[in-house]
Structure formats: structure tokens, C-alpha cells
């Protein structure tokens with residue numbers, strides 16, 4: 337329910353209604369239905385205005401959702417609205433350019449309908465915003481930003497801009513305000529940063545052949561390259577088979593002639609025809625000729641992890657807690673698993689008349705998710721370092737790894753479960 341008529345006090349305030357804050361709010365509201373839990377979501381950005389009538393956009397940005405994320409969106413009651421416009425990943429083809437190792441992860445072998453899905457970000461945003469507007473168990477206010485947080489013995493006092501009420505108190509503040517959180521800086525919560533000296537080049541590409549639900553992860557001596565299947569782009573009579581490229585490239589000061597040839601700055605500067613030629617050379621011909629490459633953008637690759645995830649009355653969720661590089665496609669997927677664990681614990685606490693901001697409740701959240709977070713961060717970090725390294729010993733190691741994965745179903749199963757966001761879930765143990 338969108339509102340400007342806010343109360344002076346809430347049980348839970350969520351600062352930030354991006355993909356993570358919005359999904360968390362809806363999951364929490366669903367689990368806490370009719371329980372009287374008072375939840376307010378504030379987002380600094382005005383609600384998305386584009387409508388379903390807006391034409392298709394060749395360059396629309398997208399996100400890979402794991403099978404595990406589908407289950408979470410089902411739990412939140414959002415999957416039926418998302419399923420219509422989403423592309424299923426049936427197979428993942430993993431290969432190493434110029435080497436012998438290759439493996440294929442197949443949904444039918446895993447006994448699931450799909451290994452994951454690719455959703456356009458604006459469609460995800462549209463579904464979340466519609467659901468937030470319709471939800472009667474939540475109060476949503478946007479644009480409105482949390483300007484200042486004053487921690488208190490029983491939660492936090494917030495100073496708000498744009499909500500028609502300047503001060504609101506909450507028993508728990510969920511910080512979901514993204515990777516450049518001004519609120520964390522204000523609270524003195526610092527971030528551990530690791531730079532990879534690489535950039536991710538993002539671009540949608542058209543191929544002569546249909547991808548048939550295949551995603552490609554291709555490792556090359558100048559960096560890994562992922563191609564996700566996207567829905568065809570149809571404009572008039574023209575139909576283009578689209579893939580979403582995430583290409584990791586060295587910064588321009590990379591050493592070695594190939595690294596310089598395929599540096600991020602150089603790939604950005606090339607005219608389209610030459611860019612297509614370079615990409616085709618690295619990606620190969622599995623989907624035929626590349627006929628078009630859309631707008632390109634660069635994201636510096638780094639790993640940022642907040643040094644504290646909880647304080648009395650405060651918890652961090654999403655990019656503010658951990659920003660992973662986009663190559664492994666795990667950032668949102670991990671955050672959704674965190675969101676589910678937190679929502680379940682908060683609803684349990686509420687039903688037992690516990691303070692949602694109490695440290696034992698928040699510690700139970702950290703205990704439930706720290707293993708998953710550590711494993712996902714290590715998985716993303718390791719794949720990036722291992723597969724973007726041209727050293728012969730490492731190249732041999734990864735080739736053997738790919739071969740062994742194909743020969744040893746349990747290893748393949750482990751890799752697939754990790755990619756699917758289905759790594760063994762630790763049970764959410766309520767606070768003691």
C-alpha cells in the first residue's frame with residue numbers, strides 16, 4: 337500500500353526498495369500475513385514509470401535467477417507474475433577456449449525444469465512495484481529517503497526526507513540501501529574491499545541461431561565470458577535471437593599482448609563491427625554468426641563485504657552487506673536467500689512476542705546464513721581468479737577440473753547445485 341500518511345513508530349523499517357529491499361518486504365509481508373507486524377518500506381527513488389506498453393528494448397539489462405530464487409519468489413507469491421516474461425536456462429555449457437576440457441550441466445540430469453532463469457531487470461522491477469502497491473500488509477513510501485539514523489536502546493530513530501513525517505522510530509532497521517550506502521558510512525560500518533584489476537563488459541548481442549535455452553560460460557586466457565539466453569527481440573518483422581554478455585576483461589594496464597588486445601577500454605572503444613569480430617573470436621561459433629552488438633557498459637570488478645552485518649536494532653541486507661562481482665551471477669541470488677532466512681526469523685520472533693531488533697534474533701540470522709555467504713563469496717572469488725588466469729599450471733588444473741566434472745557426476749552435481757543456488761541449506765535455528 338503506497339502511503340504518505342506514516343505512523344510515528346514501526347516494528348520494522350526497510351531503508352531501500354531495490355531488488356533486494358523490495359523482495360524482502362514482500363516476502364516478509366507474505367509470511368507475516370494478518371499477524372499485525374508493522375512494516376514500512378522507504379525508497380529514495382521514485383517508482384518506475386515505464387509500463388507494459390513500453391516497446392521492447394534490445395539493450396535491456398538482465399539478471400540470472402537461480403532455481404533457488406524461483407522457489408523464494410514462489411514463497412513470496414510473485415512467481416506467477418514473473419514467469420511469463422522470463423527465459424529458462426535449460427543447459428549450461430562450460431568450456432575453456434583452446435583447451436580440451438568442457439562440460440555440460442543439464443536440467444533434465446538434475447531432475448528440474450530449468451537450471452535457472454534470466455529476467456530483464458525492468459520486468460523484475462515492474463512486478464515488485466506492482467506487488468508493493470497492491471500489498472495491504474505493508475506501508476510503502478517513495479520517493480522518501482532515510483537521512484539519518486540515531487541508534488537507541490530499543491531500536492533506532494530515523495530522520496526521513498520526503499515522507500511527510502520527519503522522524504520515525506523503529507524496533508529494527510533493515511539497511512537495504514545498496515553498495516554505496518551512505519547510512520553505513522554514517523554509522524561507521526566499514527567495508528572490506530578487494531579489487532580484481534578487471535572490468536565486466538555488459539552488452540546484449542544478436543546471433544544467427546536460437547540459443548534454445550543454453551547458457552555459456554567460456555573461460556579464456558584473457559578472462560571468463562558468460563552468455564545468458566534472452567528472449568528474442570522483435571521489432572516489426574525483424575526477429576533477433578538475443579544473448580546477454582558478461583565479459584571479464586583486464587584493465588587497460590594489463591600486461592601481456594593478448595591482455596592488452598582484449599583490455600576493457602579497448603573493447604569499449606572498438607566500432608561495432610570490430611567488436612563483433614573480437615567477441616566472435618573469443619566466444620566461438622556455437623550460436624552462429626554474431627549479427628549485432630548493442631550498447632556496451634563497464635563495471636569495475638571488486639568484492640565488498642561489510643565488516644559488521646548486525647548491530648542491536650540494525651541488520652544489513654543485499655549489496656550493502658556484500659557486493660559480489662557480476663561474473664558468477666550470484667549477488668541477488670545470495671541476497672534472496674539471506675532475505676528468506678531473515679524474514680522467517682523475524683516472523684517467528686514476532687509470533688513469540690520477541691523484539692525483532694534483539695541481538696539473539698539477529699545473531700540467529702547470521703548463524704543461519706554465514707556458511708552460505710562464505711561459500712558463495714568463495715565460489716565467486718575462486719572461479720574468477722582461477723579461470724581468468726593464463727598461467728599454464730592453473731590452465732591445466734581448470735581443464736582437468738572441467739573434465740573431471742564431466743566424468744564424476746557428484747562433482748558436477750555440486751557445481752550445478754552451487755550455480756542453482758541450491759547449496760545445502762543450513763536450517764534456520766531460532767534464537768535461544
Ligand SMILES: Cc1cc2nc3c(=O)[nH]c(=O)nc-3n(C[C@H](O)[C@H](O)[C@H](O)COP(=O)(O)OP(=O)(O)OC[C@H]3O[C@@H](n4cnc5c(N)ncnc54)[C@H](O)[C@@H]3O)c2cc1C
Nearest residue numbers: 352354356380400481482513514654655662665667668669
Ligand atoms: C552488471 C551486473 C550484473 C549482475 N548480474 C547478476 C545476476 O545475473 N544474478 C545475480 O544474482 N546478481 C547479479 N548482479 C547483482 C545484483 O544486481 C545485485 O546484487 C542487486 O541488484 C542488489 O540490489 P540491492 O537492492 O541490494 O541494491 P540496489 O539495487 O543498489 O538498491 C538500493 C536501493 O536503495 C535505495 N536507497 C539508497 N539510499 C537510500 C536511503 N538513504 N533511504 C532510502 N532508500 C535508499 C535506492 O534508491 C535503491 O533503490 C549483477 C550486478 C551487476 C552490476
